[in-house]
Amino acid sequence: MAQETTPTRVGKSSDFEPGAIALVEINGREIGIIRLQSGELRAVLNYCPHKGAPICKGFIGGVWQSSGPGDLSFDASQDVLVCPWHGFEFSLDSGRELCWNKRSRLRFYPVHEAEGDVFVSA
Amino acid sequence: MSTDTTLASDTAHRLKTELRIFDCDVHPVPQAGLVSLTPYLPAAWRERFARKQAVHDGLNVPIRFKHPNGSVVRQDARTPEGLPPASSPQHLVADLIEKHEISGALLNCFEAGGLLSVQASTEESIVLAAAFNDLFIEEWLSVDKRLKYAAAVPTQDPVAAAAEIRRVGKHPQVCAIFIPLVDLMMGHRYYWPIYEACQELDLPVFIHVTGIESIFTGTPTMGPGTFDGYLERYTVIPQIGMVNVNSLILSGALERFPRLNFIFAEYGFLWLPSLLFRMDRTWRGLRHETPWVKKPPSEYLHERFLFTTQPLDGPDNPLHMQQLIAMLGHDVICFSTDYPHWDNDMPGTTLRMLSDDARRSVFYDNAARVLRI
Numbered sequence: 001m002a003q004e005t006t007p008t009r010v011g012k013s014s015d016f017e018p019g020a021i022a023l024v025e026i027n028g029r030e031i032g033i034i035r036l037q038s039g040e041l042r043a044v045l046n047y048c049p050h051k052g053a054p055i056c057k058g059f060i061g062g063v064w065q066s067s068g069p070g071d072l073s074f075d076a077s078q079d080v081l082v083c084p085w086h087g088f089e090f091s092l093d094s095g096r097e098l099c100w101n102k103r104s105r106l107r108f109y110p111v112h113e114a115e116g117d118v119f120v121s122a
Numbered sequence: 123m124s125t126d127t128t129l130a131s132d133t134a135h136r137l138k139t140e141l142r143i144f145d146c147d148v149h150p151v152p153q154a155g156l157v158s159l160t161p162y163l164p165a166a167w168r169e170r171f172a173r174k175q176a177v178h179d180g181l182n183v184p185i186r187f188k189h190p191n192g193s194v195v196r197q198d199a200r201t202p203e204g205l206p207p208a209s210s211p212q213h214l215v216a217d218l219i220e221k222h223e224i225s226g227a228l229l230n231c232f233e234a235g236g237l238l239s240v241q242a243s244t245e246e247s248i249v250l251a252a253a254f255n256d257l258f259i260e261e262w263l264s265v266d267k268r269l270k271y272a273a274a275v276p277t278q279d280p281v282a283a284a285a286e287i288r289r290v291g292k293h294p295q296v297c298a299i300f301i302p303l304v305d306l307m308m309g310h311r312y313y314w315p316i317y318e319a320c321q322e323l324d325l326p327v328f329i330h331v332t333g334i335e336s337i338f339t340g341t342p343t344m345g346p347g348t349f350d351g352y353l354e355r356y357t358v359i360p361q362i363g364m365v366n367v368n369s370l371i372l373s374g375a376l377e378r379f380p381r382l383n384f385i386f387a388e389y390g391f392l393w394l395p396s397l398l399f400r401m402d403r404t405w406r407g408l409r410h411e412t413p414w415v416k417k418p419p420s421e422y423l424h425e426r427f428l429f430t431t432q433p434l435d436g437p438d439n440p441l442h443m444q445q446l447i448a449m450l451g452h453d454v455i456c457f458s459t460d461y462p463h464w465d466n467d468m469p470g471t472t473l474r475m476l477s478d479d480a481r482r483s484v485f486y487d488n489a490a491r492v493l494r495i
Contacts, residue, residue, distance in 0.1 A: 064410035069311075069374035072413060087407030100406050100418065 007112070007119035016041060016118060021056050021081075026122040031109060032056025033118065034092060036079045042092050043111040043120045044081065049104035053085035061089065063098065081106065142486040143469050144495060145227040146430050147330065147387045147458035148218065150262055151195070152233065152254075153209040162253035162260075167246075178237065187337050189352055189464070194232075194333070199462035207462035211265040218461045219268055222469050225486070226495050228328070229258060230272040230300045230387070232463075235332035238276050239302035240340040247276035251283075255290045263295040270495055272300040272328040280312055284319035291323040297493040298328040298385060303335075303342050308366040309373025317379045326383040326428075326492050329366070331359055363389025363429070364397055371401065371422045374414030383492045384427050387458060391429035392436060395449045398423060424451060428492055430458035431484065432467040440475035447473075452480040456489045 010024045016035040023046060024031055030046040032055075048055035062076040079092040089098040095105035109122040152158035156178045160168055199207035199217060208214050219227060234254040238247045255273045263269055273290045275283035287299050299320050306312050308329070320327055336344045336355060342362045349355035363386050370376060370384065401419035409415065415422075436443045447455070457473075460466045473484060489495065 061410075064413040066374075066413040068378055069414045083407075086403075089407075089409070097406070099409055 005121050007110075007121045010043075010118050010120050013113050013116050013118055019060050021058075021060065023056055024120070026120055029122055030054070030056070031120060031122055033111070033120070034060065034079070034081070036092060037077065041111045041113065041118060042079075043109040043122065044092070045107035045109070047107065048083045048085065048088065049102075049106065050083065050086060050088050053083050055081060055083045055090070055106070058082045058084040060092075141469075141481060143222070143224045143457060144486050144489040144493075145218070145224050145459050145461070146385060146428070146456045146489055146493075147432060148214070148227040148229050148461050149208055149232045149463060150211070150214065150229045150258060151206055151209045151462075152231070152257060153205060155233070156250075159250065159253040159257055162256040163249060167249045171246075178233070178241075182236075182241070183334060183337055186348075186350070187352055187355060191464070194463050196462045196464055196466070211262045211269065214461070215266050215268070218459065219266070222459075224268075224459075224469070226268045226270055227461075228270045228272055228297060228489075228493065228495075229262065230298075230328060230330055231258065231274060232330070232333065234274040235300070235302040235330055236334045237302075238274055238278070239304060239332045239334065240278070240338050241334065244276070244278040247278050248282045248286075251276040251286055252289070255286065259290065259293055259296070263293070267295070270295050270297040270493065272296075272298040272330075274300045274302065275316060277302050277304050277316070280315040284315040287316065287319035287323060287325070291319070291325055294494075296325070297495055298326045300328045300330065302332050303329055303362070303366075305340050305342055307369035307373075309369035309371075309375045313375075314378070317375065317382055321379045321382045324381070324494070326385055328385045328387065329389075330387040331362070331389065335359070335362060359388070360390040360393050364393055367394070367397065367423065367427065368401065371419045372405075372412050372415060374412060376422050376426055377414050377416060382426070385430070385456070385492065386427065387430040388432065388460065389429065390433070390435055391431070391450065391455050392446055394423070394429070394454070395446070398450075424453055427454055428456045428488055429454055430460075431455055431472060432458045432460040433465045434467045434472060443473075444475050447476065447480070452476065452483050453488060455484050456492075457485045 008026045016033055018035045018037050022033045032044045032046050034042045046054050046056040059082050061080045061082045062074055063078045065073045065075055081090045081092055090106050095108055109120050111120045156176050195207045201210050201213040231254055238251050242250050251274050258271050273296050275286050290296055335341045344358050344361045398420040405419055
């Protein structure tokens with residue numbers, strides 16, 4: 001437990017760019033470090049709550065919207081993690097699936113930046 | 123006492139205390155085939171059909187697809203005078219509605235289905251649809267208020283079909299619009315003028331097996347090649363229901379027409395759980411391909427579709443049947459007899475294993491929610 005709360009340095013702040021997913025290993029857990037468009041960081045367990053896929057090997061997408069058949073728009077302002085297996089989409093804001101009211105969600109770990117470095121508590 | 127009488131009296135006792143029944147699938151027959159339509163056809167078209175010797179008193183399918191016992195209609199349902207089964211409104215009321223204490227029945231003409239789908243030409247189908255509708259409104263609906271009607275439309279011309287809906291759709295006993303399907307999935311924009319007219323008049327879309335699918339070009343197709351007989355074709359007809367539920371939901375048509383409901387007659391319903399599991403699961407991952415689908419597919423199904431019970435398939439163990447229906451939800455099924463066809467189900471022997479609440483939904487309330495009855 002004590003080990004989980006000890007922050008681990010995972011790199012320099014400049015290593016993490018929006019839209020990219022960097023994989024690190026901390027205490028035997030594979031974790032994806034993602035910089036959101038807001039500049040905030042997320043540390044996400046590399047495990048899809050659907051079927052255990054390495055979700056951090058997927059990609060960051062936005063949200064497709066429509067007012068009706070044939071009308072299509074893309075909202076790139078939202079940070080969504082898309083699983084490489086079944087394509088399930090999870091909000092990097094809430095950790096929940098975009099369009100499905102399931103209790104399962106992404107596991108986030110505390111992450112912070114200090115003096116140009118990034119630290120994750122996992 | 124015959125078995126039939128035993129069932130009828132048993133039904134009567136049960137119904138007086140428990141259930142109202144609405145029958146969502148009954149087939150009136152023009153007594154003399156196309157000749158019965160003569161008074162309702164414009165003079166020139168009357169002459170055209172006469173010259174073609176277009177009697178068309180049945181489905182007129184190749185022998186490969188004919189019913190192995192000669193006819194899809196029950197010969198015991200002939201009138202006492204020997205007229206064809208379900209060709210007399212008075213006899214149908216006595217033999218079905220009164221005998222089984224049914225409070226109302228939705229009529230749809232099987233012969234119209236095949237003709238308007240592809241067996242008549244596009245121009246012919248437009249005048250025939252109007253003649254069928256006028257005949258049933260004039261000669262059947264006037265006989266008994268319990269008779270309701272799914273007016274048939276010439277699907278080959280969706281604009282003409284919409285005009286026909288607006289012409290007859292305000293009749294108080296016209297409760298649905300029967301679309302004889304062509305070889306386009308129901309979510310296709312081709313059908314939009316028809317859906318627009320239905321929604322405008324608050325009438326649900328009713329689809330029914332036409333009996334000629336995969337037999338004639340231009341009908342909905344089921345698999346490659348040609349079926350080897352009636353039975354082989356009959357058993358996979360649910361494919362058409364499956365394909366069209368899938369298409370209506372994923373095309374976004376239900377978002378485009380938010381007040382439009384659908385009744386699928388004779389396609390079965392026990393296949394729905396597996397279809398819905400797959401639709402929901404795949405939509406969760408690939409939702410962005412059809413972002414006009416705003417919620418899980420299964421939610422649309424429960425809000426907008428009904429499936430008739432006949433022909434009732436299912437396991438022998440009533441507990442298993444209860445479980446299958448519980449898995450699906452009894453809110454999406456509605457009772458039907460398919461009178462006077464051979465594979466009918468009568469109320470006294472249908473879904474007796476369900477709870478009282480479920481039976482009330484299936485035998486009446488679900489239909490009343492969707493149909494103007």
